[in-house]
Amino acid sequence: MFLINCPFCGEREQSEFKAGGEAHILRPKQPTELSDDEWAEYLFMRKNIKGIQFERWNHSHGCRKWFNVIRDTSNDQIKAVYKMGQKPPAI
Amino acid sequence: MKNKYSIFSLVKNAFSYHENWEKAWKDPTPKKEYDVVIIGGGGHGLATAYYLAKKHGMKNIAVVEKGWIGGGNTGRNTTIIRSNYLWDASAGLYDHALKIWENLSTELNYNVMFSQRGVMNLAHNLQDVRDLKRRTHANRLNGIDSVYLTTDEVKKFCPIINTSQKIRYPVLGGTLQKRAGTARHDAVAWGYARGADEMGVDIIQNCEVKGIKRTFDSVEGIETTRGFIKTRKIGVVAAGHSSVIASMVGLRLPLESKPLQALVSEPVKPIIDTVVMSNAVHAYISQSDKGELVIGAGTDDYVSYTQKGSHDIIEGTLNAILELYPIFSRMRMLRQWGGIVDICPDASPIISKTSIKGLYFNCGWGTGGFKATPGSGDLFAHTIANDEPHKLNAAFNLNRFVSGDLVDEHGAAAVAH
Numbered sequence: 063m064f065l066i067n068c069p070f071c072g073e074r075e076q077s078e079f080k081a082g083g084e085a086h087i088l089r090p091k092q093p094t095e096l097s098d099d100e101w102a103e104y105l106f107m108r109k110n111i112k113g114i115q116f117e118r119w120n121h122s123h124g125c126r127k128w129f130n131v132i133r134d135t136s137n138d139q140i141k142a143v144y145k146m147g148q149k150p151p152a153i
Numbered sequence: 154m155k156n157k158y159s160i161f162s163l164v165k166n167a168f169s170y171h172e173n174w175e176k177a178w179k180d181p182t183p184k185k186e187y188d189v190v191i192i193g194g195g196g197h198g199l200a201t202a203y204y205l206a207k208k209h210g211m212k213n214i215a216v217v218e219k220g221w222i223g224g225g226n227t228g229r230n231t232t233i234i235r236s237n238y239l240w241d242a243s244a245g246l247y248d249h250a251l252k253i254w255e256n257l258s259t260e261l262n263y264n265v266m267f268s269q270r271g272v273m274n275l276a277h278n279l280q281d282v283r284d285l286k287r288r289t290h291a292n293r294l295n296g297i298d299s300v301y302l303t304t305d306e307v308k309k310f311c312p313i314i315n316t317s318q319k320i321r322y323p324v325l326g327g328t329l330q331k332r333a334g335t336a337r338h339d340a341v342a343w344g345y346a347r348g349a350d351e352m353g354v355d356i357i358q359n360c361e362v363k364g365i366k367r368t369f370d371s372v373e374g375i376e377t378t379r380g381f382i383k384t385r386k387i388g389v390v391a392a393g394h395s396s397v398i399a400s401m402v403g404l405r406l407p408l409e410s411k412p413l414q415a416l417v418s419e420p421v422k423p424i425i426d427t428v429v430m431s432n433a434v435h436a437y438i439s440q441s442d443k444g445e446l447v448i449g450a451g452t453d454d455y456v457s458y459t460q461k462g463s464h465d466i467i468e469g470t471l472n473a474i475l476e477l478y479p480i481f482s483r484m485r486m487l488r489q490w491g492g493i494v495d496i497c498p499d500a501s502p503i504i505s506k507t508s509i510k511g512l513y514f515n516c517g518w519g520t521g522g523f524k525a526t527p528g529s530g531d532l533f534a535h536t537i538a539n540d541e542p543h544k545l546n547a548a549f550n551l552n553r554f555v556s557g558d559l560v561d562e563h564g565a566a567a568v569a570h
Contacts, residue, residue: 063461063462063463063464063465076455076463077463077465080454081453081454081455081456083409083456098555098556098557099555101555102407102554102555103405105498105554106407106498106554107405107406107407107554108396108405108406108407108408108409109396109400109405110396110405110406110408110409110410110456110495111396111400111456112394112396112397112410112458115456117455117456133455135410135456135457135458135459136458136459137459138457138459138461
């Protein structure tokens with residue numbers, strides 16, 4: 063349990079948010095040309111990092127907007143929050 | 154040869170105030186080289202080592218564990234054992250485990266307190282009713298005992314359930330697997346550890362794996378906090394930390410590690426003599442032999458390795474428990490804990506070779522690995538010893554995420570994930 067600083071609403075309890083998993087996974091530009099291995103990588107394989115992870119969150123019980131979070135998964139400390147489309151800040 | 158545990162050994166040791174029992178397993182210093190190293194000393198890892206020694210004649214085996222054996226998810230689950238899974242592949246896998254459970258105490262000469270008290274799954278909406286009926290039929294076609302119960306039959310089997318049709322999620326029916334039940338989680342790890350130790354397996358605790366040494370296409374050994382250990386075969390059974398081990402060789406797995414919580418109440422006299430699971434409202438409950446109510450909650454939806462979990466998850470579960478069992482309204486909870494579960498996209502496990510020769514993974518058990526402990530160990534041992542899967546775990550290979558041949562047990566297995 064922790065607080066998340068929504069870039070649109072401010073600090074709220076984590077239970078107001080929905081986790082959206084690993085961030086910065088790019089949708090394939092040419093889906094028809096992907097091999098089965100590449101599809102598996104895109105769809106299923108995850109870094110699942112113990113440590114600093116870049117991830118997406120949705121303020122589902124608030125403004126319902128998506129944004130990015132940098133969080134240490136070994137202690138749930140949030141290092142930075144930034145909007146969709148922005149470059150991740152250096153930490 | 155270890156001394157056999159029996160009523161006579163108990164009486165004999167009573168005369169020396171139980172101070173002279175021999176150690177159930179040794180505390181060896183790691184050797185320079187092993188034929189197989191199992192990473193992870195939980196139930197699954199110890200069972201794997203046990204069956205490698207027992208059924209495949211391997212002698213030079215080590216289990217390395219970063220903490221103490223059975224201290225991870227083996228000691229953190231709600232000890233429920235059942236095999237009423239929907240798909241043929243899962244039914245084969247989990248019923249294989251259940252059959253081993255039925256004779257495990259005798260086989261290990263260690264009382265794992267396996268109790269076939271039955272597991273009941275409740276239906277709370279029309280879709281639940283349809284799904285549970287479908288699953289009952291599928292189970293019976295696979296030779297798994299499973300019956301569908303009406304609301305009245307649910308009430309008869311477990312009288313403390315509130316079957317009023319006026320509550321928010323009324324009980325519309327349920328299923329019952331009578332061969333299912335519970336076991337003592339620690340005893341499973343300890344029993345397998347003792348059995349494996351007797352056959353010469355080195356159980357090395359407080360030994361964390363820091364890296365894996367490999368050539369281009371095969372493994373050569375592991376770097377640990379207790380030095381380098383050479384080996385040609387590595388079986389990884391690291392549950393929530395599987396992705397961490399995989400990253401040491403540059404592999405990614407289709408896993409997300411999330412906290413799963415459970416809690417127990419103060420001990421009370423026997424009140425519930427079965428296991429009841431409700432996936433729609435996410436509440437599992439049973440009673441331990443000590444008298445505590447054992448309550449399983451859900452996972453958090455974010456990746457975390459903290460072994461904690463959010464309070465709102467527990468709140469949701471206890472709301473559901475209180476609506477279904479108003480009798481528990483004044484029970485006090487004693488302890489709460491979290492385990493890190495590695496969840497696959499299809500909610501089925503991976504017992505598989507990898508693209509690297511000599512590296513095997515047994516992971517992805519998610520929220521329901523305890524029940525499979527003996528079967529998982531047996532099949533993983535087969536996979537490692539023969540370098541190919543047993544027919545019962547062939548479907549649970551890593552390649553299914555490439556081929557698309559998933560074993561989709563999300564929701565289908567009558568358990569909330």
